[in-house]
Amino acid sequence: MTEKIYDLLGVGIGPFNLSLAALIEPISHLETIFLEQKTEFQWHEGLLMEGTTIQVPFLADLVTMADPCSRFTFLNYLREHSRLYNFYFLEEFKIYRREYNHYCQWVSQQLKSCRFSEKVESITWHEEGYFIVQSKNVLTSETSSYKAKNLVLGVGTTPAMPPCFKNFQSQENIFHSAEFLHKQNQYQTAKSVTVIGSGQSAAEVFYQLLQDQEKYHYHLEWHTRSSGFFPMEYSKLGLEHFSPDYIKYFYHLPQEKRDQIRSRQNLLYKGISFSLIADIYNLLYERSIGQKALNVRLRPLLEVKEVEQTEMGYRLSYRHCQEDAYVSHDTDCIILATGYQHSIPPFMDGLNSLIQWDSQHRYDVNFDYRLQLTQDIPNSIFVQNGELHTHGIGTPDLGLGAHRSSVIINTLLGEEIYPVSSQNVFQEFGVAG
Structure with a gap:
């Protein structure tokens, strides 16, 4: 075990922990390390299709909203790759998803604190005042051990599947949309393909x-159980829900009220972009010229209840959500664009008694993104993209990543390294303004 005790150890290197690592980099007196089991930075690699973009403007890169002078901005990435004029002439506000991934790879390659191929296997807390993190190199199987005063969890989410598909996860022709580009042979050789879900990924x-x-x-x-294939709410005032101001308002509501509100906010972050809906409709329209029959069906209001394997493929059984009738559908290939879920990774088992959980066994998260602990210790566990239930719908939004990193850094050092503004929107969410 190395004798060095890091000030902060990050588990996972996705956009949010990468943002934190990039913003910490100029702070020379902080000893940090970030561990990731992938061999290099990859962000939703199964969905890096040509023409797809991230859902936020390029200003929502890793650092700009906290430090626009950072050398890790997207604009500096463009300059370093001689693409500033190309991007200027492109006249687009959103980044192509593949370029965003390459930008993050560029940042991660410059940060000495980022270590890839390291899978964290266990974490325990030592009474002398530090965490012990055990990891295994996925390439060499070599094990390592690290000490850290504080942790930040940035492990992201995992693909969610309807319960009836639990026994079919090993089937080659049933897979989550997160694997889409890795499973092209499955749909290309099928006679019938069925997509389930109605969010942006499903539409793409x-x-x-x-x-x-x-x-x-x-x-x-x-197919989708939703009542239609609806666009995401993307008006300017609607976007103000993705602000530090709304986080503050939402956080100070009772937990029961927060859960109620969040259940009614799906179209603020789960719908389809207007432009993609238009592209789909336009292609359907063009294909149907001359009353040509389309070999396509779009069916809302169908909730999948059962799936069974047949000689020809699979049979899906649905309940129509409004007519309360049951229908079945046969298909060769099923693609589940059914979203993602937050789960507690197994390596956290050693900290279960130290962490305070809410009534639904979710993290009890403080406003500054620290987990509430059961013991009064000098160490903290921060969480990134694991606080949807406490901080609201902006949790997975890339545009708030640099803000959250700023709060974590300021909390860690006990001083304002990166200013956090409290007045960013025009509307007032609560009675106190």
């Missing part, structure tokens, strides 16, 4: 399948 997958349909000649269906 469906549109790609629709474009490829004339080449591979499969029957294509798109």
